[in-house]
Amino acid sequence: MSNSYVGRFAPSPSGPLHFGSLIAAVGSYLQAKANHGTWLVRIEDLDPPREVAGAAANILTTLEAFGLHWDREIMYQSQRTTAYQDAIAFLSQQNLTYFCDCTRKQIQAKGAFYQGQCKHKQLTAGNAALRLTTTTPVDYFIDELHGKIDINKALAAEDFIIHRKDGLFAYNLAVVVDDIEQGISQVVRGADLIEPTGRQLYLFALFGQPAPSYLHLPLVSNADGSKLSKQNHAPALDTSQVKKQLIAAFKFLALPISAELQDLSIPQLLQWGTEHWSVKNLPRQKSIVLNL
Incomplete structure (x- = not known):
């Protein structure tokens, strides 16, 4: 891949980010940066009944706290x-x-x-x-x-x-229209969204546009096998424990964790993550029980 790579993280504002969200955000960010590409953030505020007041702003503040800075203007589906x-x-x-x-x-x-x-x-x-x-x-x-x-x-x-x-x-309609508009070259997201991919590929073909490639990351699961999610009341990320949670995300994504990481700043951690990122080392499971 070249510097034409464009990736994105596209959360819905139905609550604060949790550790499962962090895996999707960090995975998409590191894949983009390792390919010398652009990383975008899209707020998928398409379903008002499911939205939580203030969640969109909270999501962006949390991403900034973790050093995950987007490269272009935020896209909001509610404006599309x-x-x-x-x-x-x-x-x-x-x-x-x-x-x-x-x-x-x-x-x-x-x-x-x-x-x-x-x-x-x-x-x-x-x-x-x-x-x-x-x-x-x-x-x-x-x-x-x-x-x-x-x-x-x-x-x-x-x-x-x-x-x-x-x-x-x-x-399915909105995500394809937006991926075309933003020039997304690869979609990195959780494995819970594998099933809709066929419909999205069909829409890309109907619109006569090249489809992105796909990389579905393992889901973070609770001990009972259920997906860690806002619906299951997953705890919000703690912005006072950024380094600890970021290193935990690296561990989940099979990066080679070492004690020296504790001495790095957040920007240095992300740079280290970018340098050590490898898709071939990622676990192939669709779901992994959280064990920090």
Whole structure:
């Protein structure tokens, strides 16, 4: 990779950053800097009901405390409505969209995967979601860490939602439109987002844009195997213990930890991390129990 590398960290402001968030932030940052590239931050404030007041500002303050400074202006999805509307208009002009009023319960009752029940009903917006017709399903992709990732073929073939019935834009649409706008060359994120990758690759193809490569980092798990997350009340990062937590993140990401790291400043730690970063040393598991 060259200095054309552009990576990003894209948290949602549904609460403060936790250790799992730190792994995604540090992993994406070190991968970008090790490739002499640009590291961006995008606030994915696309779902107001899930947002916590002040969380976006808190996330940025926390990143700065950890020395993770972004290289360009922050992008906020809440300010991108026109871009998403234009993308939907483009897809609709290709006769690839239709409205659907099926509930999750109805879909589950018919076998868990949506099977195009509304495709020929000619519904109008009203209380309906907008689905995208999947003409060429993407049922696998190559991940830089995990190699070939197979996606459930029934899932890959689904016509999926790009605009929700509550009026909100769907994640898969927004993330692709934003990755194109920001020129993202590689997406480094947690393994919980492996499954949507096929749909995102399909959208890149429809828009006629080159897709980024993907690198999915292991998730941080609790002892019971559940993902460390805001929903599971994961404790917020402690900005009074930055060095300790940063070194713990390096350890999780399989960097060669040594006692000398304790004597380094935060900028020096990140420089050390950049110099010692190696994707080939990362653990191949999709999930790892937190053991600090």
